[in-house]
Amino acid sequence: MPTRRAHLTASTAQGSLAASLAALRVSLGIPDDFPPDVLAEALAATADAPQLDLRDIPFATLDPAGSRDLDQAFQLDRTASGWRVRYAIADVPGFVQSGGAMDAEARRRGQTLYAADGTVPLHPVAISEGKASLLPGEDRPAFVWTLELDSDGAETSHRVERAWVRSRVQLDYPATQAALDAGQDSPAALLREIGMARLEQERLRGGASLNLPDEEIVRDASGNYRIERRRTLPIEDWNAQLSLMTGMAAASLMLEAEVGILRTMPAPDEKSIDAFRTRTIALGLPWREGQAYGEYLRGLDRNDPRALAALQAAVSLFRGAGYATFDGEPPAGSVQAAVAAPYAHVTAPLRRLVDRWGLVVCAAASSGGAVPDWARTSLPLVPDLMAESTKKASQLSSGSINRVEAALLRHRVGERFPAIVLEVFDGKARIQLTDPLVTASCRVAPDVAAGTTITVTCAAADIVTGTVAFDS
Template sequence: MEFSAEVRAEAEASRAAAPELDLRDIPFATLDPKGSRDLDQAFHLERRSGGYTARYAIADVPGFITPGGAVDAEARRRGQTLYAADGSIPLHPRVLSEDRASLLAEVDRPALVWTLALDEIGTVSDFRLERALIRSRAQLDYVSTQAALDRGEDGPWTLLPEVGALRIEQERLRGGASLNLPDEEVIRTEDGAYAIERRRPLPVEEWNAQLSLMTGMAAASLMLDAGVGILRTMPQPDEKSFDAFRHQTEALGRPWTSGDYGEYLRGLDRADPLTLPVLEAASMLFRGAGYVAFDGAAPSATVQAAIGAPYAHATAPLRRLVDRWSLAICLAVSRGEAAPSWARDSLAELPALMQESGQRASRLNSATINAVEAALLTPLVGSTIEATVIELRGERATIQIAEPAVTASAPVPVGANPGEVVRLRVARADISRGEVEFEI
């Protein structure tokens, strides 16, 4: 999905306005999957009297894009960056998303910098947003940073476990709940083939995510106070969903008998083989997420239930359309100015644009994984394999095969329960259609 000549030319010619603040003396660092080029965020943490100062720099995408221009129009059509096994379809031309606007190391970059004051227990007591010139000193990746932390080495990451743990505790106190399900990604192996990798997020990823969540909560607070903006919301599960989940935990032999569901999920033993089926079942509670735009009175529903607070997407503008609006509005509010007219006039369009792009991303991800799963199982057609039942759905079930790592739908023997291992025959695998069939 190439960009038109007009979009490419506008992106090449774009220049962000010179920031009024110079923060190049702050040793920011980025933390992303290895090899990433579209670097939205850079962080800096320091201890201060009575707590911490967290700085979170976000790529100044609003400063590069002309409202109503060709890049803006194309970004609205795309909605978000799409990721596939063999590459990505970016939201913006790569000259912006992977070069000029990206917070790459050892180059000066304009950024929108959140400065948040935290007390000794991790509560945010004050924050501000400013446009500044920064210079990231290091491009970190999750695996090597976790290894450095495990070795006890100091670096830009030194305070991340401390601040991250405090913010996780704040999430618990708010009644939030993070599932932290294993990632399921299509990867390319050294021999050029494709495989599916399932891995649990590293602790450093969870701590880093807490910085983004904290910033998104600050953005939501600013927009709600100003009476204009867009929130990411999700309703609390209803009692019917809770009852179904309780029954599933009982069937898995890990009953939820007391406390709220967040407390129950946090208490699960991640080394327990039955924890994954429980978490998969719990994912059914986290439904109904969407965007709510408002201009005037605050919306009736403002809370993102999994976070336990009002929340806005405001930290990934290189990869997600809505963040540009959040950042532009928050910057204006921080300066005591009115929200930009271009953002205000188009707010109502955003929920539908993001829903459409989210559906495209979901379809692409599912199709990619389905095709790779079919390819992995093709050599096993006619063979018998073992699989763990994750969730029952009538006469069929969601199953997990350990090797190769495949999640699929299959018929299961009568009386099979979640958590049990069943034996199935691989009856058919069609790579072109991304379809796999099993027989009992």
């Protein structure tokens, strides 16, 4: 699906939008900057030197172009029996000491927040884009995972140890995808076959992913905003499999050690499954009996408007995600339903609070050592901290998108637009315009069905509240 762009160019609208976005931050209690004691602690922070030295291994990072907060670096080898994946994760626990000012502020924030008017990082830049970031050419302490895979991509062994690493190169997704497509040599040369093997393992497990197109607010150098939709590149999916594999290994270590924190999501109940199946039939894309829902979702043609409606309907199958801690008996329902395996978050400590606990627990479990007291005693606090930050992140994201959508339509009230109907409930439809890219609701006639295209009129657009209204 090509990217659709609509620019916000009127200076008055830009000013109103900037004020509305700023007010949204204030209403959600999002901080503008770090307190002085947190910044001072970040500047002074040092981590203990690891005993293991892996700086001779040519690690590489792979992230969106221009990224500076680099959580992960990889090195891939082919072996006689399959592949070896080394996955280095930034040593945030080494720099952020429990009980310190940075720790307290990170617990208050929970995760890095992404807003239309700027990023609100979890840690000061001195840590997130400096001392702890796996920048190329820099010696860094890291938690290095070593995962052995057989020729089918199934993991056969794993371990994690703290070590010195040095990334050799910072790769980005578009350039690396182009290099692999052209058959050029790259540190990511094996990523395609490993990623594809792991995707097949996901299919065999019964795992599922929505893979909805990303909607992103983009601000250009002139201050103009737009909303873009884009599909992930194949290399992003392959790279994500490294993180998923590491998260499953982390969960395994925690369950064996009988202490840790898992990322959980319940399987959809029969009522949700029946409702989704009924909606796929109505769309003319029936989900057949006996087919895993992950396999069904993977087979949808993303260029078909009905598929977008089916994916929107499938959101109901991916609800209830959270975190569960345990110290002794593992929690009931420890399987993350979409992953179709026990799973833990350990690969993004620069941007997500919970990973700091997961890493130190796994390192202790892998070495046979004791889990640090600070981590063990504070584990029960983490789910609530993450739930609060996730709620705030969702409110910030949706509120920002709503305000940009209203700004894009501010001078187009009264115009008519084609729109795809995503879903219909009780005479009200959730619709999506394609140019500008806007999602909204409106009343529709009783015979309007999901997956069809209708014409709607923009009736109102309020930047202050981020509301738009349409009539069909």
